[in-house]
Amino acid sequence: MAELDPLIHADARLRLMSALNTLGTKDAIAFPKLREILGMTAGNLSTHLRKLEDAGYITQEKVIEGRTPATYLGITPLGTAAFDTYKKQLLELL
Amino acid sequence: MNASSNTEKPFDPRTALAAISTTEATTRKALGPNVTVLYLVWAATYLLGYGLLHATTHGWITLSYPVALLIGATILLGAIIFSAALGIRSGTQIRGDSRFAGMAYGFSWMGGFATVAVFSIAFANLLPDAPQATVGWIINSVAILVVSLMYMAGAAIFQDRPMFVLGACFTVLNVVGLLAGPNLFMAFFALGGPALFIAAALLMRNTSAKEAK
Numbered sequence: 001m002a003e004l005d006p007l008i009h010a011d012a013r014l015r016l017m018s019a020l021n022t023l024g025t026k027d028a029i030a031f032p033k034l035r036e037i038l039g040m041t042a043g044n045l046s047t048h049l050r051k052l053e054d055a056g057y058i059t060q061e062k063v064i065e066g067r068t069p070a071t072y073l074g075i076t077p078l079g080t081a082a083f084d085t086y087k088k089q090l091l092e093l094l
Numbered sequence: 095m096n097a098s099s100n101t102e103k104p105f106d107p108r109t110a111l112a113a114i115s116t117t118e119a120t121t122r123k124a125l126g127p128n129v130t131v132l133y134l135v136w137a138a139t140y141l142l143g144y145g146l147l148h149a150t151t152h153g154w155i156t157l158s159y160p161v162a163l164l165i166g167a168t169i170l171l172g173a174i175i176f177s178a179a180l181g182i183r184s185g186t187q188i189r190g191d192s193r194f195a196g197m198a199y200g201f202s203w204m205g206g207f208a209t210v211a212v213f214s215i216a217f218a219n220l221l222p223d224a225p226q227a228t229v230g231w232i233i234n235s236v237a238i239l240v241v242s243l244m245y246m247a248g249a250a251i252f253q254d255r256p257m258f259v260l261g262a263c264f265t266v267l268n269v270v271g272l273l274a275g276p277n278l279f280m281a282f283f284a285l286g287g288p289a290l291f292i293a294a295a296l297l298m299r300n301t302s303a304k305e306a307k
Contacts, residue, residue: 027190
């Protein structure tokens with residue numbers, strides 16, 4: 001069996017990918033709401049998001065809402081596929 | 095869980111799968127309104143609204159029918175405002191298809207009930223001499239038709255099977271109410287409506303609890 005994807009394998013990134021995968025590829029979530037769901041600090045979350053974005057698993061879109069800047073995060077089809085593969089591999093390990 | 099930390103704690107796929115399930119359940123809860131609370135509010139609304147009208151029609155309480163109707167409409171309006179607020183709040187900080195679906199679904203409810211309100215006035219004006227119970231019987235069957243169709247349509251949009259069952263049960267309840275006639279339909283709605291909403295609320299609560307485990 002192929003090695004588990006090291007990008008998803010870290011606990012924080014696994015939960016992050018789980019949350020974004022639940023949201024689906026057609027939706028995006030604001031940074032504060034995602035942080036609230038995951039119970040992570042802003043700095044910690046940003047670090048993990050950057051790694052996943054570099055791999056093409058997620059997207060970060062910066063928008064202006066009213067007069068306030070906001071960052072929306074979503075999973076890409078590549079990220080969904082990687083997450084599905086990771087889950088399948090976990091089930092095979094049982 | 096990181097490969098580098100495996101020397102301290104062996105990796106357990108069960109723990110990882112449990113973390114995925116817990117996060118999925120937490121995310122779903124954060125993304126949508128609290129449906130259990132929503133159904134319980136509507137259970138209370140049906141019980142109070144239809145219960146009040148039934149009690150007034152049968153002379154169980156000393157209240158004129160127009161006053162009972164006004165109180166019922168106020169209760170209904172309160173439930174609509176509460177539901178809309180819950181829906182709007184859950185959709186904040188989300189962009190994309192699901193937000194549009196939720197917004198379109200919310201406006202469909204409003205459009206449906208606005209039409210029922212106009213129909214009610216038009217129908218009552220059309221038959222000014224008809225007994226109030228008969229007019230109410232037809233108007234409420236149209237209202238419940240909208241409710242049942244909206245739940246079934248919502249089930250299709252949000253892929254929510256319990257919601258479809260709820261809509262289908264309301265269709266059956268409506269048919270029963272129509273067959274029961276003008277004197278009994280409100281009793282069926284006053285008791286059947288809350289029973290269906292409470293069953294749906296319990297089902298949703300149990301499903302959420304299972305997902306969180």
